Amino acid sequence: MGWNWVLRICVLFCVTPVAAQAETITIRAxxxxxxxxxxTQNHFGKLIFVSGxxxxxxxxxxxxxxxxxxxxxxxxxxxxxxxGNWLRAALLYTDGRLSGITDAEITPLxxxxxxxxxxxxxxxxxxxxxxxxxxxxxxxxxSFERNHRVLRYPLNLGGFSAKPLRISMPPAxxxxxxxxxxxxxxxxxxxxxxxFAEDWPDxxxxxxxxxxxxxxxxxxxxxxxxxxQPTDMEFLPGGDLLxxxxxxxxxxxxxxQIRRIKADSIKPGALLDGEVLISLTAKYGIDNMEGLxxxxxxxxxxxxxxxxxxxxxxxxxxxxxxxxxxxxK
Numbered sequence: 001m002g003w004n005w006v007l008r009i010c011v012l013f014c015v016t017p018v019a020a021q022a023e024t025i026t027i028r029a030x031x032x033x034x035x036x037x038x039x040t041q042n043h044f045g046k047l048i049f050v051s052g053x054x055x056x057x058x059x060x061x062x063x064x065x066x067x068x069x070x071x072x073x074x075x076x077x078x079x080x081x082x083x084g085n086w087l088r089a090a091l092l093y094t095d096g097r098l099s100g101i102t103d104a105e106i107t108p109l110x111x112x113x114x115x116x117x118x119x120x121x122x123x124x125x126x127x128x129x130x131x132x133x134x135x136x137x138x139x140x141x142x143s144f145e146r147n148h149r150v151l152r153y154p155l156n157l158g159g160f161s162a163k164p165l166r167i168s169m170p171p172a173x174x175x176x177x178x179x180x181x182x183x184x185x186x187x188x189x190x191x192x193x194x195x196f197a198e199d200w201p202d203x204x205x206x207x208x209x210x211x212x213x214x215x216x217x218x219x220x221x222x223x224x225x226x227x228x229q230p231t232d233m234e235f236l237p238g239g240d241l242l243x244x245x246x247x248x249x250x251x252x253x254x255x256x257q258i259r260r261i262k263a264d265s266i267k268p269g270a271l272l273d274g275e276v277l278i279s280l281t282a283k284y285g286i287d288n289m290e291g292l293x294x295x296x297x298x299x300x301x302x303x304x305x306x307x308x309x310x311x312x313x314x315x316x317x318x319x320x321x322x323x324x325x326x327x328x329k
Contacts, residue, residue, distance in 0.1 A: 022105040022160070025062060027089065029053040029100035032319060034284050045278035047258075047304065048324040051097035052285075055318040061085055061106045063310045063318055066183075067127045067142070067232060068291030070305060072134025077101075079291060080142060082309060084109045084116070084123025086160060088136075098305075098322040107160040109142065112151070114163040122147045126198075126290075127185040127232055134295065141167065143195065145181030148173045150193070167193070170210050170217040176200050183290075184243065186233040194241070194266070196222050196230040204271075211268055218268030225276075228257060232292040236302060239263030242277070244292040244306060253282030256289040256306070277325065287319050301326050 032052035035041040042049045056062075064081040070091075071077075079087040089104035108116035109125060117123035124146045131152075132138040140153045142164070151164035173181065176197050183198035192213035200208045207222040207230055222230055228245035235241055241261040248254050261274040280286050287308035294304050302325040310316035 022107045023059065023061065025057050025059040025104050025106055027062070027101040027104045028056045029092075030056075031099075032285060032321070034280075034321070036285060044280065044284075044323075045276065046325065047278045048326065050303070050322040050324055051099065052319060052321045053098055053100065055101060055320055057104075059106060062087075063312045065307045065318060066125065066290045066309050067185075068293045068305060068307045069128060069130055069136070069140075070134070070293045070295050071136050072295060074295050074297065074303060076136055077293070077305075078128070078136045078140070079307065080109070080125045080128050081106075082124050082126060083312070084125055098320065101320075109153070110161065110163055112164060112166060114161070124179075126181070126183050129185050129187045129193075131187060133189075133235075141185060141187060141193070143182035143185040145176070145183065145198070146178050148176050148181040150182065150185065150195070167212075169195070169212060173210075176208075184230040184233045186235055186241070188235055188266075189239070194220070194233065196233070196243075198229050198231070206271060209272075211266075220266075220268060221271045223271055223273040225257070225259075228255070231290040234292050234294040234304075236294065237296060239266075241266060241272075241274075242292065242294060242304070243272075243274075244289065246289050248288070254286055254288055255279070255281050256286055258292070258304070258306075278323070285319070286321075287316050289319070289321075 032054045033039040034049045065079045066082045067080045069078050086107045089101045092100040125142050127143045129141050137156045143150050150167040153164045154162050180199040182195045184196045187193050196207050196209035202208045206224045209220045211218045211220050227247040232244040240263050243259045246256050257279040258277045259274045261272045289306050290309040291307040304323040306321045308319045310318050
């Protein structure tokens with residue numbers, strides 16, 4: 001075969017991976033009082049409401065936020081969308097209260113060949129967790145549904161153009177319903193990964209999950225609470241686990257709650273359950289709340305941030321809420 005033919009074939013099939021192209025976007029923020037009938041109310045369950053904003057942008061890629069994490073100082077955020085994009089941005093505060101977002105960039109997630117993720121089947125990213133809590137420049141684990149998998153992005157080695165590696169997960173994950181795979185993913189301090197499917201009941205009707213670590217994968221369950229489904233998780237410094245859950249009904253609209261799971265109950269084969277820290281209904285202007293982030297502030301309190309997935313629908317909205325959990329016990 002002559003070199004001419006080799007070159008022609010290479011043009012057709014030897015595609016060089018394209019670096020991720022960042023899009024700088026402007027995000028507008030407007031204040032969102034959680035109780036529209038009483039703007040002074042700040043206690044909701046066990047949490048203290050600090051601030052809330054509704055976010056808007058003219059970018060067609062803005063929205064669909066399904067996972068969220070923050071830098072240790074709370075000044076930067078990293079989020080993923082369910083159309084396979086990263087959002088990097090800086091958070092603005094006024095007297096410690098979230099007031100806006102600036103320096104925002106949207107970048108496509110790469111596949112294992114170093115190319116931007118393609119259609120919804122392969123790009124439906126749902127949750128992320130940092131290998132090094134608070135370090136947005138370190139490795140990030142991202143879960144996907146439809147094409148069920150977990151990818152590890154070594155951001156510190158190649159920025160957002162870095163090729164990810166697939167993380168070994170239980171073979172049973174391949175049997176998860178198409179649009180109801182791993183929705184909540186988190187990594188414990190010892191490296192163990194905990195994951196829950198969005199809506200894949202086990203034999204007892206509870207949420208299917210796994211603990212994956214050095215001893216392989218072990219089953220674990222989350223007690224089903226009515227129509228609530230897990231959407232994100234965060235470990236607290238002491239080892240307790242916060243689980244964000246959402247529900248939706250045609251009559252009642254959206255609802256959200258956060259459960260706190262005690263650290264000593266998180267073990268293979270366990271059925272996890274815990275205290276509900278907060279429960280909100282459509283009355284409070286929430287939407288499809290899917291992303292949860294936590295950080296320890298300078299006073300030693302735990303700040304929580306919750307973001308909504310607007311499904312890229314004009315009648316929904318992107319809400320980012322800031323709470324305080326005063327004590328960690």
